[in-house]
Amino acid sequence: MAKLSKLVSATALAALLVSTAGAQSITAGLTAAPSSMDPHFATTGQNQQLAAVMYDRLIHIADDGSFAPGLATDWEVSDDQLTWTFNLREDVTFHDGSPFTAADVVFTFDRIPEVPNSPAPFTQRLAAIDSAEAVDDYTLVVTTSSPAPGLPTDLSTIYIVSETVNDASSADFDRSIASNGTGPYRQVSYSPGENLVLERNDDYWGDLPDFEQVTIRFLDNSASRVASIQAGEVDFIDSVPPNDLDRLRELNDVTVVSAPSARMLYMGVDQLEDTTVQIDPSVGNPFLDHRVREALSLAINREALVDRIQFGSGLPANQFPPEGIFGHNPDIPEFEYDPERARELLAEAGYEDGWAMAIHGPTGRYVNDTEVLLAIGQMWSQIGIDVDVVSVPANVYFGRATDREFSSFMVAFGITTGESSLAYRNVLATVDDDRGWGSNNRFRYSNEEFDAALESAFDAFEDADREAALQEAARIAAEDIALIPLYWEGNNWAVNGDLDFTPSPDGRSLVTNLSTR
Amino acid sequence: MVYIIRRLMQAVFLALVMSFLVFAGIFSVGDPVAILIDPEATQAERVRLVAQLGLDRPFHEQYFIFLGNVLQGDFGNSFVYNRPALELILERMPATLELAFASIVIAVVLGIPLGVYAGLRHGSVGSKTIMAGSILGFSVPNFWQAIMLILIFAVILGWLPVSGRGEVGQFMGIHSSLFTLNGLKHMALPAINLAIGHLALVIRLARSGTREVRAQDYIRFARAKGLSEKRIVMVHLLRNILIPIVTLVGMSFGGLIAFAVVTESIFAWPGMGKLIIDSIHLLDRPVVVAYLIVIVMIFIILNLLVDLLYSLIDPRIRLDEVRQ
Numbered sequence: 140m141a142k143l144s145k146l147v148s149a150t151a152l153a154a155l156l157v158s159t160a161g162a163q164s165i166t167a168g169l170t171a172a173p174s175s176m177d178p179h180f181a182t183t184g185q186n187q188q189l190a191a192v193m194y195d196r197l198i199h200i201a202d203d204g205s206f207a208p209g210l211a212t213d214w215e216v217s218d219d220q221l222t223w224t225f226n227l228r229e230d231v232t233f234h235d236g237s238p239f240t241a242a243d244v245v246f247t248f249d250r251i252p253e254v255p256n257s258p259a260p261f262t263q264r265l266a267a268i269d270s271a272e273a274v275d276d277y278t279l280v281v282t283t284s285s286p287a288p289g290l291p292t293d294l295s296t297i298y299i300v301s302e303t304v305n306d307a308s309s310a311d312f313d314r315s316i317a318s319n320g321t322g323p324y325r326q327v328s329y330s331p332g333e334n335l336v337l338e339r340n341d342d343y344w345g346d347l348p349d350f351e352q353v354t355i356r357f358l359d360n361s362a363s364r365v366a367s368i369q370a371g372e373v374d375f376i377d378s379v380p381p382n383d384l385d386r387l388r389e390l391n392d393v394t395v396v397s398a399p400s401a402r403m404l405y406m407g408v409d410q411l412e413d414t415t416v417q418i419d420p421s422v423g424n425p426f427l428d429h430r431v432r433e434a435l436s437l438a439i440n441r442e443a444l445v446d447r448i449q450f451g452s453g454l455p456a457n458q459f460p461p462e463g464i465f466g467h468n469p470d471i472p473e474f475e476y477d478p479e480r481a482r483e484l485l486a487e488a489g490y491e492d493g494w495a496m497a498i499h500g501p502t503g504r505y506v507n508d509t510e511v512l513l514a515i516g517q518m519w520s521q522i523g524i525d526v527d528v529v530s531v532p533a534n535v536y537f538g539r540a541t542d543r544e545f546s547s548f549m550v551a552f553g554i555t556t557g558e559s560s561l562a563y564r565n566v567l568a569t570v571d572d573d574r575g576w577g578s579n580n581r582f583r584y585s586n587e588e589f590d591a592a593l594e595s596a597f598d599a600f601e602d603a604d605r606e607a608a609l610q611e612a613a614r615i616a617a618e619d620i621a622l623i624p625l626y627w628e629g630n631n632w633a634v635n636g637d638l639d640f641t642p643s644p645d646g647r648s649l650v651t652n653l654s655t656r
Numbered sequence: 657m658v659y660i661i662r663r664l665m666q667a668v669f670l671a672l673v674m675s676f677l678v679f680a681g682i683f684s685v686g687d688p689v690a691i692l693i694d695p696e697a698t699q700a701e702r703v704r705l706v707a708q709l710g711l712d713r714p715f716h717e718q719y720f721i722f723l724g725n726v727l728q729g730d731f732g733n734s735f736v737y738n739r740p741a742l743e744l745i746l747e748r749m750p751a752t753l754e755l756a757f758a759s760i761v762i763a764v765v766l767g768i769p770l771g772v773y774a775g776l777r778h779g780s781v782g783s784k785t786i787m788a789g790s791i792l793g794f795s796v797p798n799f800w801q802a803i804m805l806i807l808i809f810a811v812i813l814g815w816l817p818v819s820g821r822g823e824v825g826q827f828m829g830i831h832s833s834l835f836t837l838n839g840l841k842h843m844a845l846p847a848i849n850l851a852i853g854h855l856a857l858v859i860r861l862a863r864s865g866t867r868e869v870r871a872q873d874y875i876r877f878a879r880a881k882g883l884s885e886k887r888i889v890m891v892h893l894l895r896n897i898l899i900p901i902v903t904l905v906g907m908s909f910g911g912l913i914a915f916a917v918v919t920e921s922i923f924a925w926p927g928m929g930k931l932i933i934d935s936i937h938l939l940d941r942p943v944v945v946a947y948l949i950v951i952v953m954i955f956i957i958l959n960l961l962v963d964l965l966y967s968l969i970d971p972r973i974r975l976d977e978v979r980q
Contacts, residue, residue: 174736174737174738175737175738180738181694182694182696183694255708255738256705256708256709256733256735256738257705257738258689258692258693258694258705258735258736259692259693259694259696259697260694260697260701260705262701263696263697263698263701309738309739310738310739313739330926331737331744331747331926332748332926332930332931332934333820333821333924333926334820356820356924357924358819358820358924359921359924359930359934360819360921360922360924362803362806362922363806363818363819363922363923363924366803366806366807366810366811366818366819367818367819369811370810370811370814370817370818371814372810372817372818372819503937532937533691533937534685534686534691534936534937534938534939535685535686537686537687537690537691538686538687538690538691539686540690541687541690542687552695553695555696556696561696565695565696565698572699572700575698575699575700575701576698578697578698578699578702579695
């Protein structure tokens with residue numbers, strides 16, 4: 140009997156040891172697997188949210204959206220605004236123990252254009268740079284051919300790798316042999332589509348994360364992701380389906396964390412010519428009339444979309460940047476819901492009998508996207524338009540949208556850089572291939588006044604000027620009803636009751652934002 | 657031997673036709689760059705990417721370049737991962753193979769005895785229960801079974817893990833999660849999920865075969881000779897009901913390898929099925945084409961094996977006859 144009790148207490152002790160070790164290592168279940176572990180392969184969110192915990196940038200973004208020192212402690216620009224001097228942080232080491240110096244930054248800048256076949260390259264973010272020179276180990280001088288006020292923003296997305304990476308290929312990062320950064324975690328192993336194992340970098344220069352080891356598993360099926368956290372198999376999941384939010388909130392050992400994202404869904408309406416592809420030519424193109432666009436906007440009950448279809452996850456939108464993102468204009472009023480007024484406006488514009496058209500949206504790309512499009516179809520039917528709702532598989536949808544096969548279609552754009560200029564440049568600026576504007580302007584909105592405001596935002600050196608210009612652009616777009624904003628998607632995470640998760644403004648699922656309670 | 661070579665030649669021809677169909681199909685579906693590219697990219701970056709991937713060339717040129725490369729053993733790089741397509745597929749093949757193997761074993765080891773029992777004891781309560789269960793087995797949708805299995809065994813009872821592949825062990829140079837307890841635990845639910853439908857079919861085939869065979873003269877003769885029931889069932893009956901079952905198992909195995917998509921994605925099993933479905937979503941043509949070529953080869957080899965097995969089980973069948 141004595142033996143048995145000894146055995147029991149030994150087992151209990153072992154269990155205790157296991158559970159303390161458990162607190163040191165956690166498992167996260169993330170929806171989206173990266174396309175590569177090479178931090179310079181693609182700018183996509185799923186790649187960056189992993190790169191960001193292993194690699195530092197020269198400049199980091201603080202939680203309030205402002206710049207914070209990263210591997211550069213401070214920086215200044217010359218009077219002619221063409222030469223930037225960065226003072227680099229001393230005593231920082233890479234994961235392999237080698238010291239971080241300015242040469243590594245120069246190496247990183249040189250490596251980025253050499254990464255082949257990237258579907259979403261970083262090159263544009265270095266386009267302003269003319270030359271970069273390591274003056275000494277801790278001083279970096281960057282020159283630009285024309286003033287580039289956006290440089291700090293661009294550099295806040297460039298992950299610095301060690302010179303020892305040499306000519307390693309993207310595949311070498313997948314095999315964990317090239318991975319060498321300065322971030323709070325270092326890469327131990329990676330199995331594509333399965334998991335990524337990270338270990339804490341105890342020599343990290345900044346705040347040390349709470350966990351010695353993090354295993355990230357890629358769980359793209361939402362049902363099994365939710366089941367995994369319910370069963371306690373993972374400690375953290377992202378992209379909780381809105382339909383499951385209430386059920387998870389009722390559980391004692393799971394906490395749900397929600398935050399609005401900077402990803403806005405909108406309806407684009409074709410504004411190029413007198414006719415548009417999905418509407419009979421005898422009707423013409425009603426979307427050219429401001430009153431029609433206003434009517435379409437007034438017909439949409441945004442509260443209902445968020446409350447009924449997204450189970451309360453999200454916020455009705457009136458401009459690209461939500462509050463807290465640089466360039467948000469607080470003076471723009473909420474877009475109202477008033478179907479009566481919408482019908483009057485259509486009558487004034489000469490469309491009292493409406494017209495027939497198909498509206499398009501993707502399936503499976505955004506949360507409950509088909510349901511949202513169906514609801515919009517119904518809301519527009521209520522003001523007298525004969526709407527045919529067409530949902531297209533995402534892999535076909537975006538190609539067709541870019542080929543301008545749709546007259547009225549649903550798309551989202553997510554702001555990932557903490558400020559609104561790229562959303563405006565790509566979605567709302569007049570299409571201009573030479574300077575790379577309007578690459579996502581599939582509905583061909585064009586307003587010189589808007590372009591001028593955006594241009595002055597890109598040229599402004601002072602934050603206040605930039606903000607004013609971006610707010611002006613937001614005002615013009617809202618007054619024009621350049622597109623019909625719907626809502627900002629909500630982000631939802633679930634964490635094990637012993638942990639805390641602090642969402643960052645970019646909405647990424649950063650494992651460094653997990654902490655013990 | 658001539659027979660085998662001829663079959664392999666057919667395989668090559670089939671793969672060629674199939675590669676053309678898939679290539680043309682994906683080409684007409686849409687533009688991979690439209691999905692892959694960063695929404696923040698400029699037009700110049702888009703044009704450069706299209707050229708890098710060779711997508712700016714006309715269709716026939718793209719196809720012939722592809723064929724030329726395949727002849728040199730190069731199936732092209734994945735648009736998404738920028739790694740050789742074949743490498744991506746082969747890297748995930750073991751996980752799929754072991755899952756398919758485990759579920760076929762479950763289907764056969766449980767299915768044949770249950771089916772034979774149901775056939776021998778036709779009309780008994782046990783037989784009726786087995787048959788009712790088998791109807792349920794293949795009429796309940798696969799994904800629903802999967803979620804129920806997770807809910808019951810992982811969430812409520814907590815006996816088995818929800819998803820993922822467990823520890824991988826090594827035995828005689830083969831790496832597989834079949835060789836560790838942790839690996840087996842992870843495999844249990846997805847393997848059962850995949851097996852249920854096939855189990856139901858094996859039961860039905862074994863039962864109808866048994867009912868047919870037990871009325872045959874040679875079984876009666878064996879009984880009259882006074883052979884034990886055990887010997888009659890194990891030797892005379894079993895061997896004679898096996899042919900349709902072998903066909904079914906052979907074809908099911910191919911199906912399990914190629915189309916375990918639903919199970920693999922719900923259980924986050926890092927196999928080929930998950931890769932292919934992601935690749936289709938992203939129009940990653942090199943991976944889809946390479947995958948289907950690999951699958952065509954697997955099916956043809958399995959067909960061949962099934963034919964060879966026929967002649968082993970039933971000496972009356974010779975390969976020339978199978979060919980007819």
